[in-house]
Amino acid sequence: MRIPRSYGLFVCLASISLCPINVPTTFADDATAAKSESVSVFDEGKLTIPAAFKRTEPASRIIQHEFKVGEDDATARLTMMPAGGGVEANIKRWKGQFAGGDEAEQKTEKIKVGKWEVHLVDVSGSYAERMGGGPFFGGKTVQRENYAMAGAVIVAPDSRLYFAKLIGPADVVKSNRKLFVDMIKSLGQ
Numbered sequence: 001m002r003i004p005r006s007y008g009l010f011v012c013l014a015s016i017s018l019c020p021i022n023v024p025t026t027f028a029d030d031a032t033a034a035k036s037e038s039v040s041v042f043d044e045g046k047l048t049i050p051a052a053f054k055r056t057e058p059a060s061r062i063i064q065h066e067f068k069v070g071e072d073d074a075t076a077r078l079t080m081m082p083a084g085g086g087v088e089a090n091i092k093r094w095k096g097q098f099a100g101g102d103e104a105e106q107k108t109e110k111i112k113v114g115k116w117e118v119h120l121v122d123v124s125g126s127y128a129e130r131m132g133g134g135p136f137f138g139g140k141t142v143q144r145e146n147y148a149m150a151g152a153v154i155v156a157p158d159s160r161l162y163f164a165k166l167i168g169p170a171d172v173v174k175s176n177r178k179l180f181v182d183m184i185k186s187l188g189q
Helices: 005-017 087-096 170-188
Strands: 037-041 045-049 054-056 065-071 074-083 107-113 116-131 140-155 161-169
Touching (some): 074 170
């Protein structure tokens, strides 16, 4: 009696499926299984980036590091870069990019992190995002409703400035604010 070739393949596959295999009974969550990374701030300090923040290609040449925060379409953008100008002038500029929003949520806090002075800035409302042209030059402006920013102006011991800004939909920024602040505070460790 001749057995069809397809039947032999079926028997072979069926027998493989009956073989016991070791499968872990617990699975690590992707966010906890991922490794965090560190980025340098003026070669004098390092920020530990939360594993949930995913590195992306910087959208502009002036940005040193960029990360995507959140999932799917609900994401915010974390950018980091050395900067110039004064602390107050930059905070005023950041706040000027937002209109409306709950007044109680618009705050600035100065903290000491190791040898670094840090100005934490929270702003929310309608965000005027510049498309092209950079932060100081023309370009189209798009209004993003219900947006927020958690920002940090990091002042090095020699007075150089470094910016870290998390900007995006308000719910994404607010739900990741603690991770952002913990990242900033990692500079002193």
